[in-house]
Amino acid sequence: xxxxxxxxxxxxxxxxxxxxxxxxxxxxxxxxxxxxxxxxxxxxxxxxxxxxxxxxxxxxxxxxxxxxxxxxxxxxxxxxxxxxxxxxxxxxxxxxxxxxxxxxxxxxxxxxxxxxxxxxxxxxxxxxxxxxxxxxxxxxxxxxxxxxxxxxxxxxxxxxxxxxxxxxxxxxxxxxxxxxxxxxxxxxxxxxxxxxxxxxxxxxxxxxxxxxxxxxxxxxxxxxxxxxxxxxxxxxxxxxxxxxxxxxxxxxxxxxxxxxxxxxxxxxxxxxxxxxxxxxxxxxxxxxxxxxxxxxxxxxxxxxxxxxx
Numbered sequence: 596x597x598x599x600x601x602x603x604x605x606x607x608x609x610x611x612x613x614x615x616x617x618x619x620x621x622x623x624x625x626x627x628x629x630x631x632x633x634x635x636x637x638x639x640x641x642x643x644x645x646x647x648x649x650x651x652x653x654x655x656x657x658x659x660x661x662x663x664x665x666x667x668x669x670x671x672x673x674x675x676x677x678x679x680x681x682x683x684x685x686x687x688x689x690x691x692x693x694x695x696x697x698x699x700x701x702x703x704x705x706x707x708x709x710x711x712x713x714x715x716x717x718x719x720x721x722x723x724x725x726x727x728x729x730x731x732x733x734x735x736x737x738x739x740x741x742x743x744x745x746x747x748x749x750x751x752x753x754x755x756x757x758x759x760x761x762x763x764x765x766x767x768x769x770x771x772x773x774x775x776x777x778x779x780x781x782x783x784x785x786x787x788x789x790x791x792x793x794x795x796x797x798x799x800x801x802x803x804x805x806x807x808x809x810x811x812x813x814x815x816x817x818x819x820x821x822x823x824x825x826x827x828x829x830x831x832x833x834x835x836x837x838x839x840x841x842x843x844x845x846x847x848x849x850x851x852x853x854x855x856x857x858x859x860x861x862x863x864x865x866x867x868x869x870x871x872x873x874x875x876x877x878x879x880x881x882x883x884x885x886x887x888x889x890x891x892x893x894x895x896x897x898x899x900x901x902x903x904x
Contacts (some may be wrong), residue, residue: 602733606749623771626660628828631673632782633755636775638664638729638768646672650699653691654678654756666765667743669772672700672756679752685730688749690866691839693718693734696745696756712739720865724748728784731781732865734837736760746773750784810848810857810892811884818885820893828875828899831867838903839864845871845897851883851890864901 607867626641627634641662648655657674696720705716716738724731724746731748734805736758743760757776759769778784813819828843847855855876878895884893 625775626671628658628673630658630817631658632750632753632779633671634775634777634779635671635757636771637662637669641669643802646674648674648695648699650695651691652678653695653747655695657754665768666861667759667761667769667901668741669768671776672754674754674756676752676754677881685749686863686865686869688835689723689730689732689747692749692754692756693720693732693745693866694833695754696734697837700756701736701738717838718745718840720834723863723865729778731851744769746776746779748776750778750782753782782904807886807889810894811886812894813884816884816886816891816893817888820884820895821882822879824880825877826878828868828871828901830901831871833866834864834868834901835903837866839866839868841868841900842903843869843899844899845872845876845899847876847895847897848892849881849883849895850892853881853883855879855881861896867901868901872897875899 623636623638624640625634626637628643637660639662641660644659646655646657646659654677655674656677657672659670659672661668661670663669665845675823701718705713708716717736719735721735721744724733729748729750732748733744733746736743738760740762741760743758745756745758747754747756749755753886757773759767761767761769794827841864842862843860843864846859846861848857850856858873858876860869860873864872876899883890885891
């Protein structure tokens with residue numbers, strides 16, 4: 596099978612966009628390619644090309660489908676990760692997919708822009724998507740005069756990247772496109788584990804009010820934890836690159852031995868910020884809580900705000 600280079604695919608994408616944006620799609624069609632694991636609505640029968648790309652640890656192959664109408668262009672990459680490893684961390688996997696999309700699939704188009712256009716080109720993190728059923732992310736994209744949204748999802752070795760781009764004044768059918776994406780029941784999807792392992796694991800086993808070895812809440816102690824030093828987390832270059840802002844929330848145990856343990860992530864951020872917050876939490880210096888003049892362990896929630904200035 597002959598594979599087009601990434602640069603040629605991007606040129607092809609924008610050629611399709613330029614040819615079709617003036618046309619109107621009166622009837623959307625359902626795309627369900629044979630041998631693939633998805634269904635998706637598109638404004639007309641899409642053009643299809645084989646795709647092979649590599650960036651970092653990701654080496655992918657698959658197919659690329661694109662169609663355009665009414666001033667907007669829609670595309671999906673259905674890819675197979677040749678280097679997938681079992682039990683791969685989902686957040687790190689999604690971070691890698693963002694790098695693949697920007698550096699291997701979109702940056703060639705940015706490189707062909709004039710200098711001022713290259714400066715404005717960006718892919719910015721918007722949010723993590725609820726697992727229904729696949730873990731996924733959403734980013735905004737700007738390349739030249741085109742702006743839009745990309746969503747991507749991972750299921751073991753399978754990667755699905757959806758993108759909708761628009762020009763000023765174009766008719767926008769973003770919700771219709773993204774909301775129509777459905778995964779085939781034949782695709783094996785890893786189970787998602789829910790629950791809080793700290794509270795369910797420790798409290799259930801230590802519910803004696805007079806047991807000073809258990810973990811207490813702030814309302815149960817005589818004197819709460821006194822924080823002596825709270826280092827700030829590092830803002831990672833990857834997070835800066837994708838404009839990530841927000842708050843990481845951690846639930847943890849400030850142990851009677853003076854260590855922050857049992858860290859549980861309540862709210863996370865991508866591109867290394869969660870890991871940066873955890874590292875900072877483990878470096879906190881504090882005086883343990885007291886219960887009846889005895890040192891005890893206590894639950895505490897930590898919040899780390901990340902903002903671009």
